[in-house]
Amino acid sequence: MSDLIFHHYANSPFSEKVRTIFGYKKLPWKSVLIPAIMPKPNLTALTGGYRKTPVLQIGADIYCDTALIANVLEQIAPAPTLYPPETEGVARTLAQWADSTLFWTVIPYIFQQPAAIQSILGGATPEQMKAFAADRAGFRGNAPRISVGEATGSLLEYLRRLENMIGNGKHYLLGAQPCIADFSVYHCLWFVQKAKEVASILDRAPRLQAWMARMAAIGHHQFEAMSGEQALEAARSASPANIDAAFVNTFGIALGEQVTIAPTDYGIDPVEGELVMATDNELAVRRTDPQAGTVVVHFPRLGFQLKKI
Structure with a gap:
């Protein structure tokens, strides 16, 4: 498995949620410290503009929102479970x-x-x-x-x-x-x-x-520091994981179309890309950045809005 690269800052409460999940599941991770406020150039290159903290990176796959991050970590390490x-x-x-x-x-x-x-x-x-x-x-x-x-x-x-x-x-x-x-x-x-x-x-x-x-x-388990530049290199040198999931189309928008995805509550900056996933609980777009290369940015379906460009 590729490294779990975690973009966060010390006083971020949502980051503490995931850091403690790392501890609970005994998952080693790489720590990329990001600014608490904008601009966040290295992170923006990966996410396309999503500005909430934290973000989980696995190679060229970028996971936004702690609800989705928790699901991903559960798939990687099913025990002990977060969802009895x-x-x-x-x-x-x-x-x-x-x-x-x-x-x-x-x-x-x-x-x-x-x-x-x-x-x-x-x-x-x-x-x-x-x-x-x-x-x-x-x-x-x-x-x-x-x-x-x-x-x-x-x-x-x-x-x-x-x-x-x-x-x-x-x-x-x-x-x-x-x-x-x-x-x-x-x-x-x-x-x-x-x-x-x-x-x-x-x-x-x-x-x-x-x-x-x-x-x-519970603690945070084992982690090592990583720079934002190293995280970008990890994305550039990887390819997004293959997507093999049923397409759940409730939007009238086809896979392959250009869309934006944005939170519906706060930090509502949209991320633009090609729609490559829409399941019961996850949305994802593919985008290319000069610094990060081609990445797929993933979001939970709940709390996010998908729009066709």
Whole structure:
């Protein structure tokens, strides 16, 4: 198998989700650190403009969005599973809630409190903080905007609900072992925990704090640093994997047509290419870049919009 090349930055909560999945599945990986804000020239050469973090690269195949990345890692290392059959439906649904609703409760809770921002962006100059704010203003797209008071009240209620899910012999949200729901909820609360000045809200949920300690103990397994230039070379020297999947056409668009794919919530910059895959849960386009060569960029179907050019 080609190297698992992971494009991320340290304080990215969604990156922590995947880093912990690497740890759970004992998968070695290559670490490519990217800027937290645009421009990201090496990554853009691979993705064609997708700007969310993180991104997983396997040779000349580029996987966007952690929901899809988790599926890919499950295929590579089926055990231990992220999707126990007896709870798969509810686990995926809870994970989707965490990655959207819970995440967009945590973000205003943290970033509308100046003391918390210092924890997340510690050491940043006023110019860097201004650049970060400008980047995120354009990044938000259609994401909901709520006040810090609304975010605090909602987060307290969500913590109460999550606290109730743990106990009575359950060490994790849905059973004795972690599943995709645990990793999705964990990365949101990990981000709250990093904002030390406002992290005391977690003290309201002691069982949840013990669960977070168990999740943190999973770690990130083994990884080695890789430069962005080395990642580009890995893409140039590889060919995209053969696609052998049933075509599920709900768009009235044929394979081989030029399309754009973009998130529907935030970071909505479109990626343009030739449609080469549309399955029940995945979309993909082939594109060529002078730096990256020919790559196939993959997206989950849920949360993304496909349009014919």
